[in-house]
Each structure stands twice: as structure tokens, then as C-alpha cells.
Amino acid sequence: MKIIAIDKVDKKKVEMEGAHGAWKQLPLGSSDGAPVYSFRVFTVEQGGNTPFHSHPYEHMNFIIEGQGVIVDETGDERSVKAGDFVLVNPGEKHQYKNISTDKVFRMICGVPKEFE
Amino acid sequence: MKIIAIDKVDKKKVEMEGAHGAWKQLPLGSSDGAPVYSFRVFTVEQGGNTPFHSHPYEHMNFIIEGQGVIVDETGDERSVKAGDFVLVNPGEKHQYKNISTDKVFRMICGVPKEFE
Numbered sequence A, B: 001m002k003i004i005a006i007d008k009v010d011k012k013k014v015e016m017e018g019a020h021g022a023w024k025q026l027p028l029g030s031s032d033g034a035p036v037y038s039f040r041v042f043t044v045e046q047g048g049n050t051p052f053h054s055h056p057y058e059h060m061n062f063i064i065e066g067q068g069v070i071v072d073e074t075g076d077e078r079s080v081k082a083g084d085f086v087l088v089n090p091g092e093k094h095q096y097k098n099i100s101t102d103k104v105f106r107m108i109c110g111v112p113k114e115f116e
Helices: none
Strands: A002-005 A020-028 A037-049 A059-065 A067-071 A077-081 A084-088 A095-098 A105-112 B002-005 B020-028 B037-049 B059-065 B067-071 B077-081 B084-088 B095-098 B105-112
Touching: A002 A020, A002 B077, A020 B084, A037 B059, A037 B105, A059 B037, A077 A084, A077 B002, A084 B020, A095 A105, A105 B037, B002 B020, B077 B084, B095 B105
Parallel strands: none
Antiparallel strands: A002 B084, A020 A037, A037 A095, A037 A105, A059 A084, A059 A105, A067 A077, A067 A095, A084 B002, B020 B037, B037 B095, B037 B105, B059 B084, B059 B105, B067 B077, B067 B095
16 A cells, blocks of 8 residues: 655656646556556646647546646537546547646546556 | 536435545546546535545545644654645655544545546
8 A cells, every 4th residue: 555645656757749837746656566556746837738639548647736737639618627527539639728827737647557 | 628517516425335425526537538547526624534445546636625633654653734735755644634623624626547
């Protein structure tokens, strides 16, 4: 059993092309012996965003705090806020943006452990 | 892509033996096309608990709100609170209890979709 508070997990800046003001944590993953899935946390600063991209595996998201939008395949922006769950299907283009001017946007992003 | 607010998801009482005052939701699961994992949410009322049991698959938990304890294999109680992540390994005995007298305890419980 592993128990860890989110504030105790190392935070690294996301250096991927197209990411701005985004930080990554890995509270539960393969190095903890997670058998199937990994739980990552992304924190997006005010005005920041994750890359607009797709990949062959899904995202299972839960918005922990803040308010933002997720851009879908067509370029449409859909609102998301704390307490929302999002399933991004494998191959589906997506991007998260923090639309707040004064609060961070923070979410869990679950993926198969091979892609953590 | 599926987006759903936790408050819009049906809630069912957990009827499993040993559960008291526990409610289950399934915001993202196999019926949504989730390829690998399912995200369930359990809400435990004041003084309530989940069963003390084990099973051959893991739990990946995130505490959304409240304060409680998780009972481990030895019977020891470890504190957990909003913002904590917990990995319960396959086969490891565990139980969540809400120790608050005035607030619910709510957590995400991720499992392989076959066991949702």
C-alpha cells in the first residue's frame, strides 16, 4: 500500500512542444508497482495549456481544481471545471487550456502505465 | 470524448456485505468505451465504511473530499484526507472508514474495467 499527498510529489515542467506553463507529477505509477494504470497530475498555470495532440492511448481525467476548456478534434472548446470527469479516447486530438486569470487548473490524467 | 460532472452521475447504495453508508457512482467505465480502466466514485457517509476485504486486482484511489482512515492488512489504521493518492495492491486487505462526524468522505477508485 502506498499513500502520498499530492503536495509531497515532485513536480517537473512539461517540456513537450506545444505545452506552456504546464507541470507534471506522478503520484502513482510503475515504480510503485502499479500493475496496469498510472495516475499523473498536471497543473496548468493561468493562461497555460497542454499540447494539442493525439496518441494511441486514452486519457482518463478528473479535474481537481480550477476551470478550463478542453479543445476537441474539431477545434471546439468545451468547458471543464473541478469535479468533472473526462474520457479522451485513443487517437482523439485534445488540448487543455486554463482560462482563469487568477487560479491554477489541476487534473488527474490516468494512462496505461507503459505511457506514464 | 465524454465529459460528465460528478453530480450528474447516478448513485447506488453499496449492498456488499460489510459495507455501511457507502454509495457508488461510475462516471467513466466500459459502457463509455473506456479501453482499460474504470473510474468509480465512492461516497461514505459520516461513520460509514467500505468492506474489509481483498480481491485479485488493485485499487488506485484519490481522495476528493473529507477525512478518513484506511485499514491495512495488519488492522492498522492510516489517515487519509482530500488530496491524497492511495495504491492498494492486488490481494491486499483494506477498508476505508469515514471518521468525520459532520462531513462525507469521497474518493475515486480506479480498477481494471473487468472489475468495475
